[in-house]
Amino acid sequence: MKNPFAELVGFALQMGRRGSGACTTTLDVRPELLNPNGVVHGGALFAMADTAMGAALHTTLSQGEYCATVEIKIHFLQPVTKGKLRCRTRLVHRGSRIAVLESHISVGRLQVAQALGTFAIFAPRPQKTSAVAGAKRRRLSQ
Amino acid sequence: MKNPFAELVGFALQMGRRGSGACTTTLDVRPELLNPNGVVHGGALFAMADTAMGAALHTTLSQGEYCATVEIKIHFLQPVTKGKLRCRTRLVHRGSRIAVLESHISVGRLQVAQALGTFAIFAPRPQKTSAVAGAKRRRLSQ
Amino acid sequence: MKNPFAELVGFALQMGRRGSGACTTTLDVRPELLNPNGVVHGGALFAMADTAMGAALHTTLSQGEYCATVEIKIHFLQPVTKGKLRCRTRLVHRGSRIAVLESHISVGRLQVAQALGTFAIFAPRPQKTSAVAGAKRRRLSQ
């Protein structure tokens, strides 16, 4: 699965096992990732989290399902100037059509950012979609 | 003011006039900005908004003040596959130490993303506060 | 449509006209709404925005559709100790299954809070749901 922007930023992806809802991305800090203050640009950290959330959710998708980012909020806790960034992502909640994921980004033992996001899940097949929607309604109306 | 990551992603910055709290960034979609679904990666849109918010706030900073992103939430409203992205940013609230900014990203007339973020403003003062700022930097760089 | 919590907090709702995606809620500050610092509790402001977003989106729902809050982020810009709170809400984006809304809360001319949220839209009828999902897929895959 080619990801041109991930290649441009330069991070590597280690997807969790099927169904795990987990994914880790890593990125070695290099000069092109810095902002005018000499610290890693928030866009590079965000890109790691966004891609990792999509990949983590992907481990839980059924045949034919796909997902898209709805929104992500990211907090920057510490400036990063060098080292290897590691973004650990986990599934917080998996509904039939909406999922919530969180990412913790760290350099060594120091957490430098945290993100919490929402993804939409699409299930292409009509008959399946209506069944899924039915299940969702039942769950919501409990 | 060199911004290596902005150059890597490829967006241009038009800062608002002094005190305006405004900034516009533009980015021409190109293949390296796409994700595996063939649409512009959220990280590229986020980078435009983050940089634009910092630049918009910068138009309101006094001599010696500087700012840093605390958190940003971005919503992706429409997938983008081509065209020129335009990110318009404005200051929502300017406190003495905290500012809130919002960005609207569009392609032509179609809005494709919206972001709302918080920035911290630091005002190093001659003696005492430069010491405080120093302590802050040490803590931040641990 | 009875809303016990809205009655407990005490805000009034003025829904926009059918299809407007707009709603305004108002709330007179009274002692029970204050936090330990003597300012209106964030939960009261959040409740106004959450209810107003749901009502604003409701003006755009088709027969049988209903909606639920997915997430909302609210920024507190100024403390409020007295006066009439007014929350103006508008639809930012209306997809077939996801909507984004924003609220501005003010007292007189002073903006005191701003919220940006995501809602999910559910369309009960199977055959309709699959048709809607199909339309969504086409739009997303453009």
Place this chain on the structure above:
Amino acid sequence: MKNPFAELVGFALQMGRRGSGACTTTLDVRPELLNPNGVVHGGALFAMADTAMGAALHTTLSQGEYCATVEIKIHFLQPVTKGKLRCRTRLVHRGSRIAVLESHISVGRLQVAQALGTFAIFAPRPQKTSAVAGAKRRRLSQ
């Protein structure tokens, strides 16, 4: 420390020990907390998290310091119609002027909501800073 709005909503607060950065709030679901769909209103869940975050941060404040909510994002994962809500809050990051906290709200073993928020910390100092804090208060109370 009187909290009229917390009393109105009806939740109880168990603050963590000094320095823990932790707090738990609990709330028994009752009819006045419901929204028109018959589930607990998001404003009640938000109020629990907002108060708990402030109280958790308070366990880390020095003499004379105080804090205020900057922004909070809350995700609603499951509808709640009855039972005892428990909101567990922890400090994610404590800077000198900014703190990040997260809350997990559950009913029994089921997580129903998650929040991630930013707080500002104010440290009035004898002369100069109390003047600054005074200016801040004046600005905030305009």
